[in-house]
Amino acid sequence: MIEEKENIQFELTDELIDKVERLVELKNDKELKLLLNEFHYADVAEILDELSLEDSVYLIKLLDSETTSDILTELDEDTREKVLEKLSAKEIAEEVEELDTDDAADIIAELPEKRQAEVISQIEDEEHREEITELLTYEDDSAGGLMAKELVKVYETWTVAGCLRRIRGQAKEVTRVHSIYVVNKEEKLIGRLSLKDLIVAKSEQKIADIAKDNVDYVHVNDDVEDVAKVMSKYDLEAIPVVDDEQTLLGRITIDDIVDVLKEEAEKDYQLAAGITQDVEADDTVWELTKARLPWLVLGLFGGLGSVFIMKGYEDIMATVPSLFFYTPLIAAMAGNVGVQSSAIIVQGLANDNVKGSIFNRLVKEVGLSLINGFALAILVILFGFAINQNATESLAIAVSMMSVIIVAALVGTFVPIILDKRGIDPAIATGPFITTSNDILGIYLFFVLSGLIIGF
Amino acid sequence: MIEEKENIQFELTDELIDKVERLVELKNDKELKLLLNEFHYADVAEILDELSLEDSVYLIKLLDSETTSDILTELDEDTREKVLEKLSAKEIAEEVEELDTDDAADIIAELPEKRQAEVISQIEDEEHREEITELLTYEDDSAGGLMAKELVKVYETWTVAGCLRRIRGQAKEVTRVHSIYVVNKEEKLIGRLSLKDLIVAKSEQKIADIAKDNVDYVHVNDDVEDVAKVMSKYDLEAIPVVDDEQTLLGRITIDDIVDVLKEEAEKDYQLAAGITQDVEADDTVWELTKARLPWLVLGLFGGLGSVFIMKGYEDIMATVPSLFFYTPLIAAMAGNVGVQSSAIIVQGLANDNVKGSIFNRLVKEVGLSLINGFALAILVILFGFAINQNATESLAIAVSMMSVIIVAALVGTFVPIILDKRGIDPAIATGPFITTSNDILGIYLFFVLSGLIIGF
Numbered sequence: 001m002i003e004e005k006e007n008i009q010f011e012l013t014d015e016l017i018d019k020v021e022r023l024v025e026l027k028n029d030k031e032l033k034l035l036l037n038e039f040h041y042a043d044v045a046e047i048l049d050e051l052s053l054e055d056s057v058y059l060i061k062l063l064d065s066e067t068t069s070d071i072l073t074e075l076d077e078d079t080r081e082k083v084l085e086k087l088s089a090k091e092i093a094e095e096v097e098e099l100d101t102d103d104a105a106d107i108i109a110e111l112p113e114k115r116q117a118e119v120i121s122q123i124e125d126e127e128h129r130e131e132i133t134e135l136l137t138y139e140d141d142s143a144g145g146l147m148a149k150e151l152v153k154v155y156e157t158w159t160v161a162g163c164l165r166r167i168r169g170q171a172k173e174v175t176r177v178h179s180i181y182v183v184n185k186e187e188k189l190i191g192r193l194s195l196k197d198l199i200v201a202k203s204e205q206k207i208a209d210i211a212k213d214n215v216d217y218v219h220v221n222d223d224v225e226d227v228a229k230v231m232s233k234y235d236l237e238a239i240p241v242v243d244d245e246q247t248l249l250g251r252i253t254i255d256d257i258v259d260v261l262k263e264e265a266e267k268d269y270q271l272a273a274g275i276t277q278d279v280e281a282d283d284t285v286w287e288l289t290k291a292r293l294p295w296l297v298l299g300l301f302g303g304l305g306s307v308f309i310m311k312g313y314e315d316i317m318a319t320v321p322s323l324f325f326y327t328p329l330i331a332a333m334a335g336n337v338g339v340q341s342s343a344i345i346v347q348g349l350a351n352d353n354v355k356g357s358i359f360n361r362l363v364k365e366v367g368l369s370l371i372n373g374f375a376l377a378i379l380v381i382l383f384g385f386a387i388n389q390n391a392t393e394s395l396a397i398a399v400s401m402m403s404v405i406i407v408a409a410l411v412g413t414f415v416p417i418i419l420d421k422r423g424i425d426p427a428i429a430t431g432p433f434i435t436t437s438n439d440i441l442g443i444y445l446f447f448v449l450s451g452l453i454i455g456f
Numbered sequence: 457m458i459e460e461k462e463n464i465q466f467e468l469t470d471e472l473i474d475k476v477e478r479l480v481e482l483k484n485d486k487e488l489k490l491l492l493n494e495f496h497y498a499d500v501a502e503i504l505d506e507l508s509l510e511d512s513v514y515l516i517k518l519l520d521s522e523t524t525s526d527i528l529t530e531l532d533e534d535t536r537e538k539v540l541e542k543l544s545a546k547e548i549a550e551e552v553e554e555l556d557t558d559d560a561a562d563i564i565a566e567l568p569e570k571r572q573a574e575v576i577s578q579i580e581d582e583e584h585r586e587e588i589t590e591l592l593t594y595e596d597d598s599a600g601g602l603m604a605k606e607l608v609k610v611y612e613t614w615t616v617a618g619c620l621r622r623i624r625g626q627a628k629e630v631t632r633v634h635s636i637y638v639v640n641k642e643e644k645l646i647g648r649l650s651l652k653d654l655i656v657a658k659s660e661q662k663i664a665d666i667a668k669d670n671v672d673y674v675h676v677n678d679d680v681e682d683v684a685k686v687m688s689k690y691d692l693e694a695i696p697v698v699d700d701e702q703t704l705l706g707r708i709t710i711d712d713i714v715d716v717l718k719e720e721a722e723k724d725y726q727l728a729a730g731i732t733q734d735v736e737a738d739d740t741v742w743e744l745t746k747a748r749l750p751w752l753v754l755g756l757f758g759g760l761g762s763v764f765i766m767k768g769y770e771d772i773m774a775t776v777p778s779l780f781f782y783t784p785l786i787a788a789m790a791g792n793v794g795v796q797s798s799a800i801i802v803q804g805l806a807n808d809n810v811k812g813s814i815f816n817r818l819v820k821e822v823g824l825s826l827i828n829g830f831a832l833a834i835l836v837i838l839f840g841f842a843i844n845q846n847a848t849e850s851l852a853i854a855v856s857m858m859s860v861i862i863v864a865a866l867v868g869t870f871v872p873i874i875l876d877k878r879g880i881d882p883a884i885a886t887g888p889f890i891t892t893s894n895d896i897l898g899i900y901l902f903f904v905l906s907g908l909i910i911g912f
Contacts, residue, residue, distance in 0.1 A: 042689050168656055195651045200624050232718070233498050235711040237693060254710050255691040261714065262688070265721030266803060272728055273799030273886070274792055281804030281817075285824050292796050293828050299792045300832050303785025304839050310781040311843070317780070321773055324780045325766040328787040329759025332895055335791070336730055336755045336888055340748050343729030347722060348737030361737075368741050372749050376756050383760050387767070430729070432792055439788055 010043040017050050024055045029062055041067055045074035048083075057086045069098035072107060078283075081110060089115060093122035101128065102148035102256070105135035135250075143227050144220040146260070147241045147250030152180045154207055156190060161203035167195075178238035181248055182211040189240055189248040191215055217242050220249055225264060228257045229352070267427070268350075272343065274299075274432035295432040302436030306331065306443045313447050316456045322389055323450055326397050327443055333376070333401060334408040334442030335435040341365065341412030342430045349420050361413065369409040373402035396453035403449055404442040411438055466499040473506050480511045485518055497523055501530035504539075513542045525554035528563060534739075537566060545571060549578035557584065558604035558712070561591035591706075599683050600676040602716070603697045603706030608636045610663055612646060617659035623651075634694035637704055638667040645696055645704040647671050673698050676705055681720060684713045685808070723883070724806075728799065730755075730888035751888040758892030762787065762899045769903050772912045778845055779906055782853050783899055789832070789857060790864040790898030791891040797821065797868030798886045805876050806883075817869065825865040829858035852909035859905055860898040867894055 023032045036044050036059070044063075048056045048071065060068050060083055072080055072095055084092060084107070092111075096104040096119065108116050116136070123129040131149040138144025154163050167180065180198065182191035191211035201210045217240045218227050231239055237254045267278065274295035279288055310327065317324060348354040354361075377398035384394030412434055416426035479488045492500050492515070500519075504512045504527065516524045516539055528536055528551055540548060540563075548567075552560040552575065564572050572592070579585040587605040594600025610619050623636065636654065638647035647667035657666045673696045674683050687695055693710045723734065730751035735744055766783065773780060804810035810817075833854035840850030868890055872882035 040690060042691075164655065195655070199620065199651070199655070232711075232714050234496055235498075237710065254693065254714070255688075258688050258710070258714060258717065261717055261721070265717070265725070269721070269725055269728065269799060269803065272725065273795050275796055275799060279800065280807075281800050281810050285820060285827065288800070288824055289827050292793075292824075293831060295796070296789065296792055296828055296832060297835070299788050300785065300835055303782070303788050304836075306784040307778075307781040307839075308843075310784075311778075314777060317773055317777055321770060322763075322767075324773070324783075325763040326759070327780075327784050328762040328766075328895060328899060329756065331784040331787060332755050332759050332791075332891070333752065335788075336752055336891070337748075339729050339887075340731055340751070343725060343731060344735065344737050344744070347725065351736075354737050364741060368744055368748075371741065371745050372752055375749060376752060379753070379756055380760075383763075387764075431795075435788070435792070439784060443784060 010039065010046075012043075012046050012050065017047065020047055020059075021051065021055060024051075024058055032059065032062060036063060037067070041070035042074045045071045049076050049079050053079075053082050053086070056083055060087070061091075065094050066098050069095040069103075073099065073103045077110070080107070084111065089118035090122050092119045093124075096132070097123060097125060097128060100148045100150050101131045101135055101250075102146065104128070105132050108132060109136060109140070138220065141224050142220065143218045143222045143224065143241050143252060144249070146224050146227065146256050147220075147252045149250050151240070151248075151251045153248060154180055154182055154193070156182050156184055156206075156208040156211065158207045159203070160198060160201045160205045160207070160210065163207055164198060164203070167198070178251075178253065179240075181215070181240050181251070182207055183248050187248060188246040189215060189217060189242050192240070215240065218252070219243070224260050227252060228260045228264070231257050232261070268346070268430075271427045272339070272346075272430040299432050299436050302439050305440040309440070309444050309447065313451075316451075319456065320393060320450075320454060322393050323397070323447070326401075327446070330401060330404055330442050330446045331439040334404050334438035337369065337372070337405050337408040338412035338434040338438040339430065341409045342416050342426075342434045345413050345416045346426050346430055349416065349426050354417070358417070361417075362410070365409045365413045366406055369406040370402070373405040376405070377402050392454055396450040399453060400446045400449035404445050407445060408438045408442060411441065466495065466502075468499075468502050468506065473503065476503055476515075477507065477511060480507075480514055488515065488518060492519060493523070497526035498530045501527045505532050505535050509535075509538050509542070512539055516543070517547075521550050522554050525551040525559075529555065529559045533566070536563070540567065545574035546578050548575045549580075552588070553579060553581060553584060556604045556606050557587045557591055557706075558602065560584070561588050564588060565592060565596070594676065597680050598676065599674045599678045599680065599697050599708060600705070602680050602683065602712050603676070603708045605706050607696070607704075607707045609704060610636055610638055610649070612638050612640055612662075612664040612667065614663045615659070616654060616657045616661045616663070616666065619663055620654060620659070623654070634707075634709065635696075637671070637696050637707070638663055639704050643704060644702040645671060645673060645698050648696070671696065674708070675699070680716050683708060684716045684720070687713050688717070724802070724886075727883045728795070728886040755888050755892050758895050761896040765896070765900050765903065769907075772907075775912065776846075776849060776906075776910060778849050779853070779903070782857075783902070786857060786860055786898050786902045787895040790860050790894035793825065793828070793861050793864040794868035794890040794894040795886065797865045798872050798882075798890045801869050801872045802882050802886055805872065810873070814873070817873075818866070821865050821869045822862055825862040826858070829861040832861070833858050848910055852906040855909060856902045856905040860901050863901060864894045864898060867897065 020032070020035070023035070036047075039047075044067070048059060051059070056079065060071070063071070072083070075083065092107075096107060099107070108119055111119060120129060120133060123132065135144070135147070135149065152167055154166070158166070180193040180195065181189060182193060184190050191213045192215040193207070193211050197210055216230065216234060216236060218230065220241050220243050227239065230236070231252070231254060238251050240248055241250045241252060243249055270278070275291045276294055277287070277291040279291040306327070310324065345354060380398045380401060381394050384391070384397070415434065416429045419429050420426040476488070476491070479491070492503075495503075500523070504515060507515070512535065516527070519527070528539070531539065552563060555563070564575055567575060576585060576589060579588065591600070591603070591605065608623055610622070614622070636649040636651065637645060638649060640646050647669045648671040649663070649667050653666055672686065672690060672692060674686065676697050676699050683695065686692070687708070687710060694707050696704055697706045697708060699705055726734070731747045732750055733743075733747040735747040762783070766780065769779075801810060836854045836857060837850050840847070840853070871890065872885045875885050876882040
């Protein structure tokens with residue numbers, strides 16, 4: 001059944017795109033269907049992301065809604081938005097009917113508000129419509145916003161045989177059965193079962209007897225990042241979601257968590273690199289500018305601040321010119337040390353392993369900076385020797401640099417901790433923000449301390 | 457069965473640690489078992505990470521090996537190494553017997569080579585021993601290094617009823633049944649089934665008739681990052697691993713992929729922040745220094761390079777001093793722009809969405825930098841007005857800065873692309889590496905171009 005393949009990875013080649021474009025132009029629907037049905041919907045989505053909007057819409061209308069609904073969920077957000085604009089509310093409703101409630105709600109949530117109501121009213125299956133409407137009421141970044149209503153639920157009073165019979169019905173609607181949730185007659189979550197437990201059990205046993213009562217769950221208003229932490233810590237593949245009364249509302253599966261983790265990592269990475277929005281290399285120049293320029297302006301103001309500080313020391317240019325040569329070095333050290341410290345703390349906060357007292361952390365950061373700073377100071381003094389620099393000046397530069405390194409490390413460590421304590425995402429304190437403030441602070445300190453040592 | 461809880465998250469409090477320490481001191485084994493058996497093994501591991509080595513070893517020896525084996529897999533690598541040193545080869549073998557082959561092999565792989573052989577020889581179950589020995593032969597970052605031998609395998613000739621009967625046996629050894637893999641009599645992977653398919657099917661049907669033949673798989677030598685990409689793209693929860701002959705060797709589950717993704721994200725983040733090793737906020741000062749100092753030394757050499765360049769322009773300090781005030785700004789702009797560009801490209805390369813020709817990307821980066829550079833140049837000129845700076849100087853500074861921004865963006869974009877083409881991880885070209893080279897290049901360009909405009 002399986003042919004020999006070099007690699008399972010689908011490759012998006014220019015030839016393939018050309019072929020699809022040609023077939024669309026020729027309106028060769030039969031060949032297109034044959035070709036595209038060979039691929040996984042995630043691969044078809046990659047093809048569509050590369051086509052013109054007209055061609056993409058043509059293909060979405062051509063293929064079965066069972067496939068196209070899945071393709072829609074996998075498209076780039078920008079492409080999807082444009083494709084959906086070209087579909088009628090009725091057409092979108094048909095796509096949405098094919099999807100699990102979580103994916104359906106995600107797609108509808110992206111539509112303009114007026115269209116949302118239109119699409120929802122066109123969904124024929126009443127249960128599906130109500131469930132999607134419910135999901136749309138939860139916050140995007142809450143467990144409720146991530147969960148699906150599809151799950152397999154059994155009552156504690158059922159027998160294994162009766163359970164298997166009924167599950168055959170429910171399971172057809174659920175793509176993957178991770179866990180079977182056991183509820184009491186008030187629909188409250190009281191335990192769980194795996195399909196395996198059910199298969200291994202004797203058919204006359206009662207569910208209440210074979211169910212495991214230590215079921216993990218999350219609250220519908222829990223933050224998705226906390227849900228991700230719990231699921232990855234306990235290696236869970238699905239987790240039920242309950243409300244204040246412990247009523248079973250839905251379940252979250254690990255594939256959604258994988259997406260959350262990836263987005264989270266990309267966001268933190270971009271913040272650290274000074275990019276304010278979720279952009280990709282292939283976005284338009286305008287989108288990239290919007291994401292990048294604000295941080296550059298911040299950096300510019302920082303640099304202009306340094307100009308101001310240095311202008312104040314213009315008088316000493318004639319006597320100790322070398323100080324001015326070292327300012328980029330000082331700024332770089334302050335920036336690098338600050339970024340390192342903040343990155344370690346931000347990761348630690350994200351993984352909940354920043355423990356111990358603030359005082360201990362202070363002592364540790366100062367100790368660490370003293371070691372690093374001392375090693376670097378020796379190099380600076382050796383360099384001073386090599387270029388025949390005045391010894392007092394070299395010493396002044398080295399000692400001031402050490403102080404700058406200590407202060408930069410403290411700023412990099414404690415700004416994220418303070419932000420985190422105030423409930424602000426500490427990740428914003430990495431990258432340009434910390435670099436810029438450390439640049440100014442560093443250059444100011446550098447001149448003040450050098451002045452004290454050299455005497456100006 | 458479920459008590460009302462505020463939150464499912466376990467909280468590691470100082471009181472809890474104190475309580476455990478007190479109980480260990482009193483050697484109150486009964487109370488300790490009662491207390492710790494209440495918690496998930498991942499939570500117990502967090503407690504052990506906080507205890508002294510003696511206390512941790514005491515608890516590992518006290519609790520059942522069924523629990524402690526799982527606890528061992530969840531400990532911090534450092535703690536685990538130390539705890540394992542205190543256990544005999546026989547004791548480690550007993551722990552390893554309880555684990556799935558992938559976790560067992562991971563733990564053994566961390567031991568010194570001589571101990572590895574001792575532990576393996578002490579594993580009583582012959583099949584388990586052979587499987588672990590096989591897994592140890594694969595590269596750490598290959599599919600083989602990540603897979604487990606535990607899986608549910610059926611032959612295409614079996615019936616559904618026969619299959620269910622035999623699965624009851626196999627499934628007891630497998631923690632979670634994601635997919636049932638169908639093989640032919642030569643043990644070659646030819647299809648898959650879900651437990652659901654099996655339950656929904658009629659008992660007299662043949663496996664070959666109900667199996668799905670479009671089974672995704674990876675090769676045993678595939679890179680784990682590629683496996684992660686495939687599994688997350690296609691939303692797979694498990695994937696079978698085969699060799700060159702398509703023989704079914706093992707399977708990889710999504711929880712291992714979640715760990716791979718998290719490690720990958722942390723590594724990239726740390727590289728971008730200038731941290732060379734996997735360190736945590738709570739590591740020792742010495743470990744943190746080893747991870748941080750090399751990048752700082754690199755940055756220092758960059759800074760000293762700038763000193764050298766600026767020294768070459770010492771003569772013009774008397775005539776155009778303001779140029780020297782702007783050097784930290786120029787370095788900051790060159791660094792920030794370079795980091796932004798490299799971050800976008802590195803993420804794009806990781807997600808396989810850097811497409812199109814090199815020439816188009818060049819045009820785009822230049823265009824983008826022109827827009828950003830122009831906006832920033834205007835701010836610089838306005839600032840020059842505000843501080844009554846010579847207009848020619850302001851213009852020279854603004855124009856040189858624009859050029860520096862363009863060059864920095866090109867370096868940030870193309871260095872990662874070139875590294876990637878040569879098979880080197882482009883992530884090393886983010887952070888300090890790109891910042892430092894752009895700092896030197898930027899300051900050099902700044903003086904050369906300003907010289908051309910002002911005329912020195």
